[in-house]
Amino acid sequence: MRALAFFFVCLIFLSACDKQRSKTPTLQKVNLAYTSQPQAALIHIAIEKGFFRDEGLDVHGAIFELGRTAMASMLKGDDDIASAAETPIMYHVIKGGEISIFANVVTTNTNNGLVARQDAGIQRPEDLKGKRVGFSKGSTSEFFLSSMLSAHELTMTDIHPVYLKPNEMQAAITEGQVDAISIWNYKLTLIADALGFNGIVFLDKELYTESFNLICQPEYTKRHPEVLEALLRGLLRAEKFSLTHLLESQEIMARRTQVPLKTVQKVWPEFKFKISLAPTLLITLDDEARWALQNHFAEATQEPDFLSHIYFDALRTVKPEAIKFRQ
Secondary structure: OHHHHHHHHHHHHHHHHHHHHHHOOOOEEEEEEEEOOHHHHHHHHHHHOOHHHHOOEEEEEEEEOOHHHHHHHHHHOOOOEEEEEHHHHHHHHHOOOOOEEEEEEEEEOOOEEEEEEHHHOOOOHHHHOOOEEEEOOOOHHHHHHHHHHHHOOOOHHHOEEEEOOHHHHHHHHHOOOOOEEEEEOOHHHHHHHHHHHHEEEEOOOOOOOEEEEEEEOHHHHHHOHHHHHHHHHHHHHHHHHHHHOHHHHHHHHHHHHOOOHHHHHHHHHHOEEEEEEOHHHHHHHHHHHHHHHHOOOOOOOOOOOHHHHEOOHHHHHHOHHHEOOOO
């Protein structure tokens, strides 16, 4: 009888274990293309702390140096979702491409700047006239440079433009191949530090407000709206964590991007890490589209309707008050 009783106890125990295992949710696999730039901090935090997994997502992240390459990976079909600034999005849409923006993860008006060599005779932006200025073509680097020149009554024809890849910027200016560069963080701060007293940085909060965004193919919003909502819930947890655990958040970013902690901490205040959808995005997209058309950077003849490329439903479901548009 004891053996029979023990047998039944084992059966009950195994049955309970099976039921427990059956309750374990199956995680939804998501391929996310994001960057090592400071704008992607909330994504790094959410992955590191398991916030996406807690929301039922098995996120496989592919880290890129630039948002435009992350976006290209998503458009090619290698990834489901990507993060990018608005400039590559503008270029894609103005050329007739389809895309859905479903959240801004950060805004900043001091991420981009110009770094110049003082021994090249540059003390103010007007001194860029006739100088060799490096920038990354088709990026926020080019738009910011053009805007800075215009603000000081110069144009791109007043400088000697030098097209550089972002990872070529530091060597080009420290070795004197160019007199100035237009770049973003972390490289902006790292290059300025490398130049030391010979470097001078030009910023302008009024010229450009960057939005770093989450994007996907329009078809993905139809097939997987629940994934977008879960992703946003994980990022909202990361947003809160970044406020309550500042040092740990910075340490996570430094470790995951291999950027010195002091550099991460130095640039951190320049970013407003907040999940939202705000009209600032549309304003910047429209400004950049006009700039691209005026300079014949695209074949289109009129500005696109960028509002039609914003997908509101995911954020409206998760946190409607984060939508700043008039609904």
